[in-house]
Amino acid sequence: MTVLRWTNIFKYAVLLALAVVFLSPVYVIIVTSLKPLEEVSLSTMWELPSGIDFSSYGRAFMELAPNVMNSFYLVIPATLLSALLGAMNGYVLSKWKFKGSELLFTLMLFGMFIPYQSILIPLIQFLRTIDLYNTIWGLILTHVVYGLPITTLMFRNFYASIPDTMIEAAKIDGAGFLGIFRRIMIPLSITGFVVVAIWQFTNIWNEFLFAVTITNSDSQPVMVALQNLSGSQIVEWNVQMAGALLAAMPTLLVYILLGKYFVRGLLAGSVKG
Template identity: 50%
Template sequence: MAGTSGGFDWTRLLLWAVLLGLAGFFLAPLYVMLATSFKSMDEIREGSLLALPHLPTFEAWTKAWSSACTGTDCNGLQPFFWNSVWMVIPAVAVSTVLGAINGYVLTQWKFRGSETLFALMLFGVFMPLQVILLPMSQVLGYLGLASSIWGLTLVHVLCGLPSTTLFFRNYYAALPNELIKAAMLDGAGFWRIFWRIVLPLSTPILVVTLIWQFTQIWNDFLFGVVFSSTDSKPLMVGLNNLANTSSSVKEYNVDMAAAMIAGLPTLFVYIVAGKYFVRGLTAGAVKG
């Protein structure tokens, strides 16, 4: 066998070494953040950046959560975190459900102009977000939702709809038409077919869409800083304010703990459901 000597596969060893080296390089910033967040400021000043904490402490995490200053407010990231939670849950749920219905209609209940409508919706996937800031602010003001969590939720639903529609449309294009036709012959209507047949077959693409939407909305900064007020700012805006708040001593451990708090929800989602992500993305890639 090529690359072997005396029964030992040197090619495989080299491959593993390269992969482990790249993984270590990629994970090094995360390690530095995590290790620094458990150190005291004295240990940070006196020790090495890569050294493990000698006396791990949660003091920086506690301060980042409940008492760190984000501008003139010193209540930590806690209010920003809950603002993001109340925004993300309905935005992800609504945009996913609407995307599923759109994909179902555009593949199984086609009408004249449906392909043109889908092509127009695709513009929303590639459109720069900065383009919609002014018209969206005018719409939110007209609806009375400006500078509110519900206004931010609406923005994310509308901006996420093209992506969710694309995901479900491509997935549903690979479903056998015979299932739908057989259900129609048995007297099933639009909604019954959707809830009883199509949706139970949609688990892979549902997971993909939920992960995608959650990540995009949770990590958003642009909409959060433009369309929110003091009481409705999401977590990423609070993190930015905390990191840029000037004080007599720069507390790197608090900044790192705050960054970890902001990143833990998305990290948890990918750890729990990440294996379904690629599987769902490729499920509808062979047709449509």
């Protein structure tokens, strides 16, 4: 019994040490962002602020607020559209398989893994020709298209778990393709929609490469603005830290409130069902 207890203490010690390391960035973000500029110095990074000062949040908010709005204008339509298209594809590819559908699905999945650098130059040329370069709609289109493989994969795996007998029964009752989708698949996949939406929301919010190459100035999403804030010559890193926390807040809140679904999305997107 004592041996058991010792191994438990050891396990806790390892976990605690790791947890401290994992949380240290959070500590630095919070402590630094609450300091006034005079108190920010390299040698006192780990020290608590003398008082709580929200002025860096004010500054960061002034800088980032328009870009935060851009991110919301981008993320909400892009998430909804890619979830809807993913559900439609997933339905066909799981319940209406045809000769070659598996191959088409694999060809589609490949799009999820490509480095986006390999499509970036033509994409920008294309967006320029259709006048969507440097617009939120251009980014929405981009994220919907390149989100298709993952949303299709998630819904396909999700729908594969709905028994075929249910579909057969509905067919016997006279339901067609659309009826089955509307009255059986969609109601049964509300959780699926939540999982996919959370996944897409987080990914599109956090994305940087498309954001920095497709938009400049006024239409830039928040991550580009945050990078500009930290890349600028003024080293007010209390403002940088406050900005980082503000920019991360929406996805962090989603994780805190709906973490279970976030992890399900992670597993659904990586482990084939």
